[in-house]
Amino acid sequence: MKKQFVGYLAACTLLLAAGFSQSAQAADAPSAKADAVAVTAASAGSALAVAPVAAAAPAVTAAAPVAAPALTPNKGDTAWMMVATALVILMTIPGLALFYGGLVRSKNMLSILMQVFMIFATIIVLWCIYGYSLAFTEGNAFIGSFSRLFLNGIWDPASATFATAATFTKGVVIPEFVYVVFQATFAAITCGLIIGAFAERAKFSAVLLFVVLWFTFSYLPIAHMVWFWPGPEGIKDAASLASETAKGGWLWQKGALDFAGGTVVHINAAVAGLVGAYVIGKRIGYGKESMAPHSLTMTMIGASLLWVGWFGFNAGSALEAGDVAALAFLNTLLATAAATLSWVFGEWMAKGKPSMLGGASGAVAGLVAITPACGFVGPMGALAIGLLAGIVCLWGVNGLKRLLGADDSLDVFGVHGVGGVLGALLTGVFASPALGGQGIFDYVTNKMSADPYSITGQVWIQLQGVLTTIVWSAVVSLIAYKLVDLLIGMRVPEEEEREGLDISSHGETAYHT
Numbered sequence: 001m002k003k004q005f006v007g008y009l010a011a012c013t014l015l016l017a018a019g020f021s022q023s024a025q026a027a028d029a030p031s032a033k034a035d036a037v038a039v040t041a042a043s044a045g046s047a048l049a050v051a052p053v054a055a056a057a058p059a060v061t062a063a064a065p066v067a068a069p070a071l072t073p074n075k076g077d078t079a080w081m082m083v084a085t086a087l088v089i090l091m092t093i094p095g096l097a098l099f100y101g102g103l104v105r106s107k108n109m110l111s112i113l114m115q116v117f118m119i120f121a122t123i124i125v126l127w128c129i130y131g132y133s134l135a136f137t138e139g140n141a142f143i144g145s146f147s148r149l150f151l152n153g154i155w156d157p158a159s160a161t162f163a164t165a166a167t168f169t170k171g172v173v174i175p176e177f178v179y180v181v182f183q184a185t186f187a188a189i190t191c192g193l194i195i196g197a198f199a200e201r202a203k204f205s206a207v208l209l210f211v212v213l214w215f216t217f218s219y220l221p222i223a224h225m226v227w228f229w230p231g232p233e234g235i236k237d238a239a240s241l242a243s244e245t246a247k248g249g250w251l252w253q254k255g256a257l258d259f260a261g262g263t264v265v266h267i268n269a270a271v272a273g274l275v276g277a278y279v280i281g282k283r284i285g286y287g288k289e290s291m292a293p294h295s296l297t298m299t300m301i302g303a304s305l306l307w308v309g310w311f312g313f314n315a316g317s318a319l320e321a322g323d324v325a326a327l328a329f330l331n332t333l334l335a336t337a338a339a340t341l342s343w344v345f346g347e348w349m350a351k352g353k354p355s356m357l358g359g360a361s362g363a364v365a366g367l368v369a370i371t372p373a374c375g376f377v378g379p380m381g382a383l384a385i386g387l388l389a390g391i392v393c394l395w396g397v398n399g400l401k402r403l404l405g406a407d408d409s410l411d412v413f414g415v416h417g418v419g420g421v422l423g424a425l426l427t428g429v430f431a432s433p434a435l436g437g438q439g440i441f442d443y444v445t446n447k448m449s450a451d452p453y454s455i456t457g458q459v460w461i462q463l464q465g466v467l468t469t470i471v472w473s474a475v476v477s478l479i480a481y482k483l484v485d486l487l488i489g490m491r492v493p494e495e496e497e498r499e500g501l502d503i504s505s506h507g508e509t510a511y512h513t
């Protein structure tokens with residue numbers, strides 16, 4: 001373990017040295033040869049494309065075309081995006097940590113808090129080193145490039161300017177650094193979601209190593225495939241629309257709709273969690289001993305923080321403080337409330353009593369299902385999605401869970417997987433203008449498309465996105481689990497599991513009697 005750690009430090013040192021060397025060479029280059037950087041981005045998760053702009057030419061007597069003035073971020077949009085980013089951080093720490101922590105037994109409370117906390121910190125660092133660059137720069141249809149390695153190029157010391165990222169609207173931009181941190185929080189919470197599926201039995205070191213591998217080879221490619229495109233600024237006519245779209249991610253080119261992460265976040269993480277539950281195996285005593293949540297109070301607090309933070313997650317994905325953000329905000333509120341009601345009343349009818357666990361779970365199910373749809377559907381579409389999500393996910397954590405036979409400790413697949421699939425498919429239905437949805441925006445005419453909206457055609461595209469995410473995440477996850485298990489082992493010894501991970505892995509306890 002010591003040798004592995006030393007090797008890891010050595011690798012990091014070499015990577016840092018290479019990055020700083022690249023930055024130094026760029027800084028030492030003659031200013032006359034330096035290229036300015038034009039950056040455009042698209043939405044919700046959309047992508048950033050980085051393209052060089054011709055260097056300034058020497059003065060000549062002939063008249064030269066007047067360059068378009070640089071776009072300046074609106075301070076209101078920038079402030080909203082910073083608030084939205086802070087809200088997504090709130091979702092993870094402490095929201096997700098408390099939600100998961102309350103669901104495990106008291107002897108494992110701190111282990112869950114520690115895993116979520118450390119995963120968040122790890123992914124933020126990796127995102128700024130290479131994750132952002134691979135997800136949101138132009139490369140190919142499946143992965144980006146290293147043009148933003150170490151966030152290089154966002155600040156131009158020669159001109160003392162910061163790069164900007166485009167939004168859904170032509171001519172509207174936000175600071176690229178704001179876009180970087182906003183998307184960083186998405187990556188961090190996605191990786192944190194996975195651990196709920198194999199809670200109470202995994203090694204802390206194995207969890208961290210797996211997350212690094214999965215983030216690199218599953219999250220980044222899926223984010224690029226679904227969200228990357230060069231932005232709307234280069235679209236002037238049908239020809240430029242085709243050429244700009246061809247630069248986008250594979251699923252973006254197909255026209256998959258995912259406003260804030262139904263595929264990239266929820267299905268991606270849920271599949272990884274389910275594979276982990278199978279590979280690691282069931283908890284000792286599962287099905288024989290009581291494994292009831294130790295603190296539904298903590299779970300309720302966590303669910304409430306998730307609900308509040310999710311407004312930053314969904315409404316922030318509009319990348320502007322405008323009409324679409326307001327629509328996403330309303331849809332998030334309405335769908336979540338509807339799912340809470342349908343889950344609780346469904347449970348009440350099936351089991352005879354409504355539960356706090358059911359209320360919290362229903363809220364999360366609604367949040368998950370509306371995520372891909374929140375900026376595309378109308379309020380009544382959101383209401384329908386929420387009502388369906390509560391009932392379908394209630395089945396997911398009961399009937400489907402028994403069919404799968406896995407010990408998905410905190411029902412990650414039953415809520416995030418089932419809810420994510422449902423929401424992604426229903427986005428294709430309720431985005432139809434005939435059902436109050438937004439339809440498809442035409443950036444050539446800069447208004448809603450006049451072409452008829454095909455629900456069947458869009459649902460088929462959505463299904464392709466769902467299946468691609470499931471297969472990609474499952475394959476990467478299986479390889480990553482097996483590799484980590486081979487290197488250091490995925491599971492703690494039986495005696496440590498029985499004692500509880502708080503003491504055996506961290507040497508401390510959450511509660512003192």
